[in-house]
Amino acid sequence: MTRTPISLNRRGFLRATGLGALGIAGAAALSGCGPGTSAAELSEIRYALIGDGKAEPGTILSHGLGGFDVNAAVGLPVSFSTGFAASLPVMEAIKAGSIDFSFATATAIIYAIGGGVPVVPLVAYPLPVDEVDILVPKGSDIKSAADLRGRSVADHQGTTGTYSLVKYLETAGLTIDDIEYVNLTAADAEAAFAQRHVDAWINWQPTIELARRKHDADVLPGVRTYDYAFFVASEKFAFDRPREVATLVRSVRDAQRWIEANPETAVGEFAALGGFGDSTLERDVYYDLVQQKRLSYSGAGDFGVIAPAAVDSTQDLADNFHQLGVYPESVDVRGWFADTRFAPVADAVRAELAKS
């Protein structure tokens, strides 16, 4: 935490030195919900839900929908913690010893590697190829990647959107330096887009589809999603209880499959839990995206143990972000994934997922 006012005569942006400074302070500075469980036996599994956790496979498990009984399946009580805005802060919570299991984006994984978070990768799957979109106002003269040259594009830096944007610009031989890059959170980006403060806005589902319908905007063709998503466990959980980790992973997969097999019922249940506020538009968008398999969890019905493609893609993302200056250092993703301590856990997960 910065306790000093910002220096008045700084040139350019502050740059953190060392990836550890990306925000993972010393573990001591992170107070989670009490002490870590370093020596004690795990008496319950603390599962992090991203956002309000009211419309995803974790919701099925936390509310026992669709006949799921996760406590019985795993053989340990599973408690669910909501209120993580993204998977990156969950990595901090794992480091602080207050979370045992979570979804994680590739960017969160890289952050965890750089920050020395004691986390074990369990499964990976490619995000839906059409999960990210670039929005432009209806009738905009921007029709393709090449047209973005010199134009302002809003993006939440250091996310899946950033990676897609870099790759999309590459298709026209452009780099981030060829556009006016505007780093904004999704809420601020939407406001900026609505007021025409920016020419384009890149984000992922369901945010961007909801915004497209709300603002009656157009999307650019050929924008793709390249990165992988993961599920991870704390080292303590994974190493001490590989069988239970594997069972929980399979429960997540089966919950996602149930959502896709029963979309009407699932979305109805999510709506009843307040997953879409009082917005029918939000509910409709979500339902459509489940059907089209365009959500972050859409691949979770088919995930498997970490494959080389997931490692390569994540390494490429890390290298790109390092070149962009998002990460001050290069990160050895491949070396981390090759850690032999992960092998027994992977074996347990592979065996469990073989059960249909």
Place this chain on the structure above:
Amino acid sequence: MNKKMRLAAFVTAGPGRPGGWRYPGSVPGWLDASYYHNIARTLEDGRFDLAFFPDILSVPDRFAGSTDSQLRYGALGSLRVDPLPVMASMAAVTRHLGIAATVSTSYAQPFTVARSFASLDHLTAGRAAWNIVTSFQESEARNFNLDAQFDRSTRYERADEFLQVAAKLWDSWEDGALVLDEETPLFADPDRVHRIDHEGRYFTVRGPLNVPRPPQGYPVLIQAGASSKGKDFAAHWSDVIFCSHASKESAQAFYTEIKERAALFGRDPDHIKILPSITPIVAPTSARAKELAEEIFELVPPLGGLSTLAYHLDVDLSTFPLDERLPDVEVPGVEGHYHEVREITERDGLTLRQLGKQYGGRTEGGFIGTAADVADGLQEWFEDGAADGFTLQVPHQPGGFETFTREVVPQLQRRGLFRTEYEGTTLRENLGLDRPDRGEWAIRAGGPA
């Protein structure tokens, strides 16, 4: 740990912080009801106790004797929508959020104000709060038939009597005086509605009020006095105190002093909630938070900040050299803000120009970092006796409220520091304050004036 912090949101019905309106994500929706509705819904999602609207009754002209710098830079007094209609509009889309509007005792009549807040308290089912100010600008006096404002002691003397009259008017209907018995008939019981026959130095008011006693007894009373007179007034009358401190240490000193004064005046110190102002900058990583703070800071024009500071201090700062330190000055305006800038000036050795930028872009408490970092800092202030909770200011609206609600509130909830559901139905219940009995004004006023 079952003591919970309280959260107020400082919402400006105008551009507010200098430069904030220039941030790409800022929405210039101050003249649009839906803008306030969205903010109200966000705050209620975040389980905030209340939204708090500051106010001002003129476009300040304290800097170089002109409104130019305020208008040009979109400084805090450039445009300000009347908070009372905004408040009513926000209440219509919420069920729990308390809503506080600022009304000055120097340029209003107690009957009008007592009636407005009693009405709002009924229409919101007990969620109204009044932020009491005495005003400190010549430019405001000139909008109300006066050549000059009252001096500070007159302002507070008048405010004290104003509060007594308002409270007597709220008490002029006994609870239950509205009978609505169609058979008898008895609409309102004449034996339970009383004249107040107040005759004082500043006001002569007969009463009764034409609105029954408010659901909360009195609306929640908020005050922000930091001068010695202001602190006395606040310790006498306030349910909630809004203040502004550059460091935890000065916040602790103020906190201790107010609680001691309250006890001295025969009030329960726990029934005064002190909520210092904070302006956190939150991002996924601390490096990004620092960058973001820089970006926002760069949007502040030094003269915009100085214009606001000149208005706060009621001193024309255009008469001092910009590249030297601000000398010691007599401050007719807000002493609290003067202590704050003295602290910053001495600590960081700032010239007046730098001070203007720093003041306009100040982030009280320096809560800059990840959501966990910010929650750590708030927890520290809260547990170390610097605050009963906080008044959230944001560098830009409405995105700043969304970020705090989405990122920081869950952190506070997970630590058991903040509610996950509203405890009660009225603002007093959520703040953990008693409903005043009729006649409590006499205790708060410290005996008959």
